[in-house]
Amino acid sequence: RKEVEQDPGPFNVPEGATVAFNCTYSNSASQSFFWYRQDCRKEPKLLMSVYSSGNEDGRFTAQLNRASQYISLLIRDSKLSDSATYLCVVKEGFTGFQKLVFGTGTRLLVSP
Amino acid sequence: GAVVSQHPSWVICKSGTSVKIECRSLDFQATTMFWYRQFPKQSLMLMATSNEGSKATYEQGVEKDKFLINHASLTLSTLTVTSAHPEDSSFYICSAPRDRGYNEQFFGPGTRLTVL
Numbered sequence: 001r002k003e004v005e006q007d008p009g010p011f012n013v014p015e016g017a018t019v020a021f022n023c024t025y026s027n028s029a030s031q032s033f034f035w036y037r038q039d040c041r042k043e044p045k046l047l048m049s050v051y052s053s054g055n056e057d058g059r060f061t062a063q064l065n066r067a068s069q070y071i072s073l074l075i076r077d078s079k080l081s082d083s084a085t086y087l088c089v090v091k092e093g094f095t096g097f098q099k100l101v102f103g104t105g106t107r108l109l110v111s112p
Numbered sequence: 113g114a115v116v117s118q119h120p121s122w123v124i125c126k127s128g129t130s131v132k133i134e135c136r137s138l139d140f141q142a143t144t145m146f147w148y149r150q151f152p153k154q155s156l157m158l159m160a161t162s163n164e165g166s167k168a169t170y171e172q173g174v175e176k177d178k179f180l181i182n183h184a185s186l187t188l189s190t191l192t193v194t195s196a197h198p199e200d201s202s203f204y205i206c207s208a209p210r211d212r213g214y215n216e217q218f219f220g221p222g223t224r225l226t227v228l
Contacts, residue, residue, distance in 0.1 A: 008153075043205055043219035044156065087155065099146070100207075100217060104155040 003027060004103035006088050012109045017078045021106045023071040023088030031098075032091040033064055035073050037084045038105065044087055047073075078110045115139055116208050118220035125196055126228055132192045133223045135162075135206030141186035142208035146217070147179075150203040162189040162206075196227040 006023045013019050025033075033050040048055065050062040050071055061074040071088055088103035115138040125131050135145055143164045148156040160181055161169040168181035180192040193200055203224050207217040 004155075041203075041222075041224075043222050045219070046216050099158055099161065101158070102148075102156040 002104075003101045004088055004090050006103040006106045008104055008106060010107040010109050012111065013078050014111055015078055015080060017110075018074065018076045019078060019108065020075075021073045021086055021088075021108075023073075023103055025069050025071070025088075025090045025101075027090065027092055027101075028069060030069075030090045030092050030101075033071050034089040034091070034100075035060075035062060035071075036087040036089050036102075038087055039084050044102075047086070075108075078108075080110050080112065083108055083110045116206065116218045116220040118206055118223050120223060121221060122224040122226075124226045124228065127197050128195055130192055130194045131196055131225060132190055133204055133206075133225075135189045135191070135208070135220050137187045137208045137218075140208075140210050142189075142210070143186060145183060145189040145206055145208045147181065147189070147191050148205045148207065150205060150222075156205060159191075162191075164189075193225065196225070198227045201225055201227045 004025050011019055035047040036044040037047045038044040048057050048062055050064045052064050054063045059076045063072045085105040085107045087105045090101045093099055117136045119134045123131055145162040147159045149159050150156045158171050159174045162181045162183040164183045164186055170176045178194055183189040203222050205222040207219045209217045
């Protein structure tokens, strides 16, 4: 079983649509959670951290369910520029020995 | 924001040669840097953790004698792929956390290695 699992997609949606991505992680001791965005042949960039209480940043809303080991990302009013691969990322380990574990990513294609 | 650079951005080499990739933190010091590898349509896989002034920590299955890591200063880590073979062709990315909590990592732009 992969440590971080995501539906690879692609998710094809029209502009203005709302789309949701899900992610599950296997290590119950994982400490922190993030969504990164990666454009084709580019490096990943942090989109947002994910907090237990849920958090929102503009059109993006992230949720975490520790009991189910489940993370989600909701994108409202999709823009063409949202087309990218969204990586679910989990931080594991202890101070001095921490590492990020990446999911395979979910590809989003927003069309006009 | 913090910037991490990588050099070269792409390299093509013959099988059996060695390739060195540099990762630099440009406006902050990084005692730790991470090296990842990404094959097409796959996720980033952590290869090793580079520690300034000490030996790197390699992930299971990564050959330390093949992927040599040197972190000689607080702003530079190098990854050398020794005796490269076609199966080593991949996208290599480094990252560096700016804070001690590793809550945000800044990634280099990546190096695309093609071994003929």
